Amino acid sequence: MPHTDHTHRLDIDLIPAHTGTTPFGTCYQQCVANLAAWYGLPDAEDVLVTTWGFGWDGGSVLRDGDRWVTAAARLYGLPLRERRFGSYEELRALEKAELAAGRPLAAAVDAYWLPSEYEGVEHLAHCVLLTGRDADGVTIVDPMNRPEPVRYPEERWRTLRSADAADGFRTFLLSGGPTRKPSAHDLARAVSEDRRTHHERDTAALAAYIEACDAAEAGTLDVSGAAAERHFLGRLLRHLADELPQLEPVAVEAASLTRRWYLVHTLSRESGGSPEGRRRLVRMLRDLQGREERLAAHVDEAVAALGA
Structure with missing residues (x-):
């Protein structure tokens, strides 16, 4: 007060x-x-972020999908x-x-x-x-x-x-507290639906970012925004797995993916953007590209298996 x-x-x-x-x-x-x-949202840090994407406007920064605020407002009825x-x-x-x-x-x-x-x-x-x-x-x-x-x-x-x-x-x-209380099933479905709805745009943004990084001779990369969103994806899936144990494997996979994104970010900062370091980072980004697709498929399969 x-x-x-x-x-x-x-x-x-x-x-x-x-x-x-x-x-x-x-x-x-x-x-x-x-x-x-x-304002009264329980376990807010674990359940706030239900999105999972990429955004890129050129340059060295790979953003998250820029959807977590609107998604939280819609799911929880938050102003x-x-x-x-x-x-x-x-x-x-x-x-x-x-x-x-x-x-x-x-x-x-x-x-x-x-x-x-x-x-x-x-x-x-x-x-x-x-x-x-x-x-x-x-x-x-x-x-x-x-x-x-x-x-x-x-x-x-x-x-x-x-x-x-x-x-x-x-x-x-x-300006106020939640007016909706989505179930664990609702939140799991929201993650899968967000990914599928924006899949084409997200994958195009990541692919364009990797190609631009590959074309540049040197310079540091900033993937902290993408890494942060995956950090919260992992937290959400871990939280949901307490009620829906079928999600445990994808929660573990999301946590591993998060660590790999942060490794790229850390190595880029420490390398100072050298050509040799950048080539290594591009290889790591291409590996992450494949891991993103595999996790997406596994999340969709796990959510579909939950049924109604």
């Missing part, structure tokens, strides 16, 4: 349910899961939205309105300016929870690095939010 202190600062009491270091690129889902948990803004002034007005209404939000920032292993070292996207604001600054909670309220002055917050790494003031808004 919101409370106001003697300085008339409005803060929202939000103790994150999901904290601690999670794999590279998962901070967005971790923060949104904390919002959903605060969940993702937004970007054209200016800090527009963003600031939105933040003030949301917090005044008692609604915390998840905010993309630049990790370079926050206490973490990247502070003062590297400009990277990160996500935190915004829980308070007044004329002098903001109160944030960083579930991954510092899961407690911390104050930042307004100008520092402007720097954090305006950086290129914050991706157009990327923001996640949630």
Whole structure:
């Protein structure tokens, strides 16, 4: 619940349910899961993400399928939205309105300016929870690095939010709790249906990314977005396997796939983008391409075997 202190600062009491270091690129889902948990979604970090795809717009970054927010909103009846803004002034007005209404939000920032292993070292996207604001600054909670309220002055917050790494003031808004309670069968079917619906687009994006990586002579790759989505796929399947043991084999396979995606990401960062390292990474990407197809077939078979 919101409370106001003697300085008339409005803060929202939000103790994150999901904290601690999670794999590279998962901070967005971790923060949104904390919002959903605060509003009453059980096991939010395990069940939030039911999608599994790829997105690529050119360049070195392979994204996830960009569908997990809309899928969560639909499946759970969550009033969940993702937004970007054209200016800090527009963003600031939105933040003030949301917090005044008692609604915390998840905010993309630049990790370079926050206490973490990247502070003062590297400009990277990160996500935190915004829980308070007044004329002098903001109160944030960083579930991954510092899961407690911390104050930042307004100008520092402007720097954090305006950086290129914050991706157009990327923001996640949630205004209420779940209105639907899908069963384990419903969630398993949702994973399979999402994959089949978007299979052609996803496989084309991955294939184009691999060919572009193969054509370039050097440079680092960023597959953390794809790896993060598979991390949550594995968590979901593991969670569902507690009730539906038929899903245990695909949960294990998804976890293995996740580790391989993160290995590619780690090796790319450590290699510095050398030609020799890049050729090895392309070979690993082609292997992952095949593993993705095999897991997709196995998930479809497992879900079909569940029946009604």
